[in-house]
Amino acid sequence: xxxxxxxSELTLxxxxxLVLIVLDGLGDIATKEQNYLTPLEAxxxxxxxxxxxxxxxxxxxxxxxxxxxxxxxxxxGLFGYDPLEFQVGRGVxxxxxxxxxxxxxxxxxxxxxxxxxxxxxxxxxxAGRIATEVCEKLVALLSAKVKKIGETEIIIKAGKExxxxxxFRGKGLEGPLTDADPNREGFKIPEVKPRDExxxxxxxxxxxxxxxxxxxxxxxxxxxxxxxxxxxxxAHQPHIPLFEERYKLKPACLAVYPMxxxxxxxxxxxxxxxxxxxxxxxLYLKEYDNFDYFFIHYKYxxxxxxxxxFVAKMKAIEYLDAAIPILLRKKPDVIAITxxxxxxxxxxxxxxxxxxxxxxxxxxxxxxxxxxxxxGANIGSLGVFESKYLIRLMQANAKMFDKFGA
Amino acid sequence: xxxxxxxSELTLxxxxxLVLIVLDGLGDIATKEQNYLTPLEAxxxxxxxxxxxxxxxxxxxxxxxxxxxxxxxxxxGLFGYDPLEFQVGRGVxxxxxxxxxxxxxxxxxxxxxxxxxxxxxxxxxxAGRIATEVCEKLVALLSAKVKKIGETEIIIKAGKExxxxxxFRGKGLEGPLTDADPNREGFKIPEVKPRDExxxxxxxxxxxxxxxxxxxxxxxxxxxxxxxxxxxxxAHQPHIPLFEERYKLKPACLAVYPMxxxxxxxxxxxxxxxxxxxxxxxLYLKEYDNFDYFFIHYKYxxxxxxxxxFVAKMKAIEYLDAAIPILLRKKPDVIAITxxxxxxxxxxxxxxxxxxxxxxxxxxxxxxxxxxxxxGANIGSLGVFESKYLIRLMQANAKMFDKFGA
Numbered sequence: 001x002x003x004x005x006x007x008s009e010l011t012l013x014x015x016x017x018l019v020l021i022v023l024d025g026l027g028d029i030a031t032k033e034q035n036y037l038t039p040l041e042a043x044x045x046x047x048x049x050x051x052x053x054x055x056x057x058x059x060x061x062x063x064x065x066x067x068x069x070x071x072x073x074x075x076x077g078l079f080g081y082d083p084l085e086f087q088v089g090r091g092v093x094x095x096x097x098x099x100x101x102x103x104x105x106x107x108x109x110x111x112x113x114x115x116x117x118x119x120x121x122x123x124x125x126x127a128g129r130i131a132t133e134v135c136e137k138l139v140a141l142l143s144a145k146v147k148k149i150g151e152t153e154i155i156i157k158a159g160k161e162x163x164x165x166x167x168f169r170g171k172g173l174e175g176p177l178t179d180a181d182p183n184r185e186g187f188k189i190p191e192v193k194p195r196d197e198x199x200x201x202x203x204x205x206x207x208x209x210x211x212x213x214x215x216x217x218x219x220x221x222x223x224x225x226x227x228x229x230x231x232x233x234x235a236h237q238p239h240i241p242l243f244e245e246r247y248k249l250k251p252a253c254l255a256v257y258p259m260x261x262x263x264x265x266x267x268x269x270x271x272x273x274x275x276x277x278x279x280x281x282x283l284y285l286k287e288y289d290n291f292d293y294f295f296i297h298y299k300y301x302x303x304x305x306x307x308x309x310f311v312a313k314m315k316a317i318e319y320l321d322a323a324i325p326i327l328l329r330k331k332p333d334v335i336a337i338t339x340x341x342x343x344x345x346x347x348x349x350x351x352x353x354x355x356x357x358x359x360x361x362x363x364x365x366x367x368x369x370x371x372x373x374x375x376g377a378n379i380g381s382l383g384v385f386e387s388k389y390l391i392r393l394m395q396a397n398a399k400m401f402d403k404f405g406a
Numbered sequence: 407x408x409x410x411x412x413x414s415e416l417t418l419x420x421x422x423x424l425v426l427i428v429l430d431g432l433g434d435i436a437t438k439e440q441n442y443l444t445p446l447e448a449x450x451x452x453x454x455x456x457x458x459x460x461x462x463x464x465x466x467x468x469x470x471x472x473x474x475x476x477x478x479x480x481x482x483g484l485f486g487y488d489p490l491e492f493q494v495g496r497g498v499x500x501x502x503x504x505x506x507x508x509x510x511x512x513x514x515x516x517x518x519x520x521x522x523x524x525x526x527x528x529x530x531x532x533a534g535r536i537a538t539e540v541c542e543k544l545v546a547l548l549s550a551k552v553k554k555i556g557e558t559e560i561i562i563k564a565g566k567e568x569x570x571x572x573x574f575r576g577k578g579l580e581g582p583l584t585d586a587d588p589n590r591e592g593f594k595i596p597e598v599k600p601r602d603e604x605x606x607x608x609x610x611x612x613x614x615x616x617x618x619x620x621x622x623x624x625x626x627x628x629x630x631x632x633x634x635x636x637x638x639x640x641a642h643q644p645h646i647p648l649f650e651e652r653y654k655l656k657p658a659c660l661a662v663y664p665m666x667x668x669x670x671x672x673x674x675x676x677x678x679x680x681x682x683x684x685x686x687x688x689l690y691l692k693e694y695d696n697f698d699y700f701f702i703h704y705k706y707x708x709x710x711x712x713x714x715x716f717v718a719k720m721k722a723i724e725y726l727d728a729a730i731p732i733l734l735r736k737k738p739d740v741i742a743i744t745x746x747x748x749x750x751x752x753x754x755x756x757x758x759x760x761x762x763x764x765x766x767x768x769x770x771x772x773x774x775x776x777x778x779x780x781x782g783a784n785i786g787s788l789g790v791f792e793s794k795y796l797i798r799l800m801q802a803n804a805k806m807f808d809k810f811g812a
Contacts, residue, residue: 003455003470006490010473054438123743363753364444365435368781381465381760381780383790389471396472396758403756404469406499406639 004246007392007401013248017292019284020390023320024071024077024260025302025343027181027355027374028313039304039313039345040356041092041373047324048358051335052372056364058382059354059374060390062341068352071158073095074340075263077387080247081240081293088266089176089235094165096262098157102237107168107175107205109234113138113226114162120188120228125181126162126340127226138220139164145219149211151317166231175200175235182211183231189213189230209234242268247391248400252287254280255297257395264295264400269291277319302350313345334361336390337372338375354384410652413798413807419654422804423738424443424699425690426796428484429726430666431708433761433780434719445710445719446752446762447779453730454764457741462604462770465760465780468747474758478784480746481669483793485701486653487646491698494672495582495641501571504563504615508643513574513581513611519544519632520568526594526634532568532586533632544632545570551625555617572637574614580607581641586615588636588729595619595636607642615640648674649699653797653804658693660686661703671703683725687732694736702733711749719751738812740767740803742796743778767768767803 001009028038062069063083072093073083091108102108113135115124130138139158146154152170159165177192192209194202209231221227243251253264253271261271272287274280277298284294298320304313327335338357341350356377370377382393395401407415435443468475469489478499479489497514508514519541521530537545545564552560558576562706565571583598598615615637622763626633649657652759659670659677667677680686683704690700704726710719733741744763747756762783788799801807 001490003490006470007473192557339699363435363750363757365750365759366437367784368436370407377783381784383465383784385471385790392470392472393758396474401472401474401758404473405479405494406496406503 006404008246010404011248011395012400012402014398014400016292016334016400017288018249018334018394019296019327019332019336020078020294020394021252021298021335021337021340022075023298023301023317023337025305025341025350026317026339027342027351027353028305028344029342029346029353030374031346033346034310035303038374039301039310040317042309042310043314043317043321044319045321045372047321048337048372049370051324051337051360052358052369052376054364054366055358055372056382057356057358057367057369057372057377057380059377059384059388060338060357061354061384063243066352068350070339070350071259071273071340072263074387075260078253078338078340078354078390078393079243079267080388081267081388082388086238086240088238090233091165091235091344092237093259094159094163094233095157095167096266096399097259098159098165099258099262100155100157100167101265102167103169105169105171105173105236107173107236109231111164111166111231113164114228114230115225116228122182122185122187122189122228122230124225125185125230127159130226132158132160134226135159135162135164138223138226142216142219146212146215149208149215152208153305154212162226166212168205172201173208173236174199174207175205177202177206177209177234179234180213180231189228192231192234198254205234237266240267244268244360244374247395249293250291251293251295252291253295253297254283255295256280256297257297260297260299277323278326279337282325284327285330294332301339302343305345306349308345308348310345334359334394336394338390357382357390359393359397363397363399412810416654416807416810417654418806418808420806421805422698422806423694424655424740424800424804425702425733425738425742426700426800427570427704427741428481428742429704429707429723429745431711431747431756432745433748433757433759434711434750435748435752435759436780437752439752440716444780445707445716446723447781448716449720449723449727451723451727451778453727454778455741455776457730457743457766458764458775458782460770460772461764461766461778462776462788463765463773463775463783463786464763465783465790466744466793467764467790468793471639472758474756475747476756477746478669480793481694484744484746484796485649485673486794486797487673488740488794491750492644492646494644496639497571497641498643499665500565500569500639501563501573502672503665504565504571505574505664505668506561506563506571507671508573508668509575509640511575511577511579513579513640514543515572515637517572517635517637518568518572519570520636521631522634528588528591528595528634528636529594529694530631531591531636532700535567536632538564538566540632541565541568541570544626544629548622548625552618555614555621558614560618561647568632572618574611579605579614579642580605581606581611583612583615583640585640585773586619586637593624595634597736598637598640611640617720618667625770626658634708643672646673650674653699653801655699655702656697657699658697660689662686663703663705666703666705675701683729684732687729690733691736707745708749711751712754714751714754716751740765740800742800744796763788765799765803769803769805
């Protein structure tokens with residue numbers, strides 16, 4: 001029996017309430033430039049401090065040592081799905097990020113507008129990074145002219161600058177396919193091919209992409225500079241076991257940004273709309289009786305990290321900290337506070353550094369730490385572990401597991 | 407090559423003496439109610455303190471993150487056997503706990519006396535939790551009347567209240583089978599079936615169980631309220647590689663309670679009888695030249711934890727600490743001191759929290775810790791690791807491994 005099946009066999013349905021608060025990109029590294037303090041260490045966090053005293057801490061490896069995850073793998077890990085086993089195509093992630101509500105069986109591709117010469121050779125893969133408004137205009141054109149190919153519905157959605165996504169909604173379609181992208185200038189757009197020659201759904205999908213090009217290219221042939229487009233990451237939604245069945249927890253997602261709502265929906269979480277962290281916590285209170293597991297996502301720590309803005313990241317942490325008393329009006333049985341990965345200010349992007357995690361429950365025990373910090377997490381009782389086990393520790397703290405063996 | 411085979415290939419036979427001291431359920435969690443001290447932290451332990459200074463410490467995960475083990479998986483892990491790979495049926499564990507000396511090929515079932523109505527429907531799965539003396543009387547009755555079925559010897563042993571075990575000792579018998587237990591009242595006792603339809607030993611065993619019911623039920627048919635019985639966890643002893651062959655260490659077990667002697671015998675350890683921890687340490691001295699590995703089991707920490715008795719757990723630790731100088735009269739090359747799992751006072755039962763471990767040898771190095779505690783173990787050089795690797799670290803500290811690669 002594999003380990004997930006073993007966990008399932010031991011899982012009991014309880015009335016416990018579990019809350020996961022994700023400060024996106026929370027983890028950071030201490031550097032000389034910042035007086036050897038991370039934003040979490042420099043922040044004033046009275047509410048986190050109060051929790052820390054009666055909590056366990058540790059560090060989590062989002063995927064594997066040294067691997068920097070995107071938001072998809074970062075969150076799948078937090079939801080208990082091994083990100084190496086459950087890989088989500090980039091087309092799907094892009095579509096989720098643009099707020100497309102995907103249906104089972106949808107195949108998604110991320111696409112770029114590009115410049116082609118008279119012979120169809122790609123001369124600029126990003127069409128000079130056209131403005132977002134231009135992209136939106138072109139997408140509107142394509143959407144108006146190419147609504148269906150055969151029985152398959154085509155949904156096109158504009159992104160930032162030259163980027164857009166195409167969703168193919170029909171029967172018997174499957175990915176993944178090879179890319180319709182030469183990956184450099186000076187070559188024609190290659191024909192897409194099934195990754196698996198014997199997969200009928202992929203073959204059908206490859207033919208569909210060819211037909212889509214035939215229908216769509218003429219629509220923008222006279223535009224400048226974006227008279228063509230490339231498609232990559234063509235794949236369907238992965239088959240992911242539903243969260244509720246896997247963990248015997250009815251899950252709700254309280255996120256502001258589309259990407260995270262989309263990732264939560266991939267595993268079957270119910271989406272609850274909110275605009276601020278205060279609203280998210282208020283809605284948790286309101287929905288307390290309707291769900292067992294609440295995923296609460298907070299974006300601004302990651303944004304500040306990406307911008308390399310130490311003070312903004314510190315203030316984002318303080319802002320969330322100040323809202324915590326709202327949540328604690330109805331204290332859940334288990335609270336985990338962490339990031340989906342690190343986004344260190346000095347890196348200005350996602351990184352591989354294990355993120356700190358705080359786990360609080362009546363059974364978490366105390367690591368006798370006065371604060372929740374990276375340095376404290378290093379000496380916490382949880383040690384360093386893979387993110388995918390967080391949900392298992394949360395379940396254990398909720399007394400959701402039967403004893404293993406006699 | 408799998409990792410165990412690799413370890414075996416590197417293993418050298420040496421003259422080193424290795425000692426494993428298991429304070430059952432040692433691990434605990436710090437809580438506000440106990441001034442943020444665990445029993446191990448609150449205890450006065452001069453002898454452990456002296457060892458700690460020249461030892462390495464760490465935390466061990468008994469099975470997998472969040473999983474609470476029974477004594478069986480807890481100890482198999484300490485003996486170096488992956489508890490997920492080597493699963494011991496509950497019937498076998500019950501039999502070991504009642505002091506039955508199992509032989510290879512024995513199939514064991516744990517059983518309950520139950521109440522049946524005139525139609526054979528289970529009306530009380532525990533026969534009103536009859537007194538242990540009643541159970542013993544019924545078992546004596548059954549034992550007298552049902553000694554053999556065909557060539558198979560039947561051994562029946564009473565447990566506490568309504569519980570007993572049945573051992574089938576014959577040729578070509580195998581488990582596991584489905585349960586002879588409807589798992590709720592209002593149904594008849596179901597027929598047992600092989601878990602694997604194509605397994606001849608299981609088929610034979612299923613027929614034997616049916617015959618056993620035919621022979622045994624009439625014996626107690628007129629008793630009240632226990633006029634029937636249910637059987638569960640019907641399985642044979644797992645095929646476990648012998649400890650001595652696997653590790654090139656001749657092992658002895660110094661335990662007081664039957665369960666732990668039984669578990670040690672499962673892997674081929676020689677049982678040496680003792681009644682107190684002082685006797686156990688004295689017998690280690692006496693048997694020093696006859697064995698290479700000594701498993702010394704101490705039950706009272708777990709008992710106190712199960713009772714939620716902080717002071718009793720603390721005192722149990724102090725009591726063992728006071729006896730350590732006996733052991734050190736002949737200092738072994740490697741000493742490991744740990745639990746088979748945590749039994750936190752505040753949980754009043756086994757738990758999933760990684761237990762602290764202390765490893766002392768001429769090569770363990772010092773973690774510069776003045777005491778052996780959960781909090782110290784968090785920052786020890788061994789980190790957090792799975793229990794099944796403890797024996798490998800003990801072997802390494804005994805210089806029992808050849809270099810891997812050039």
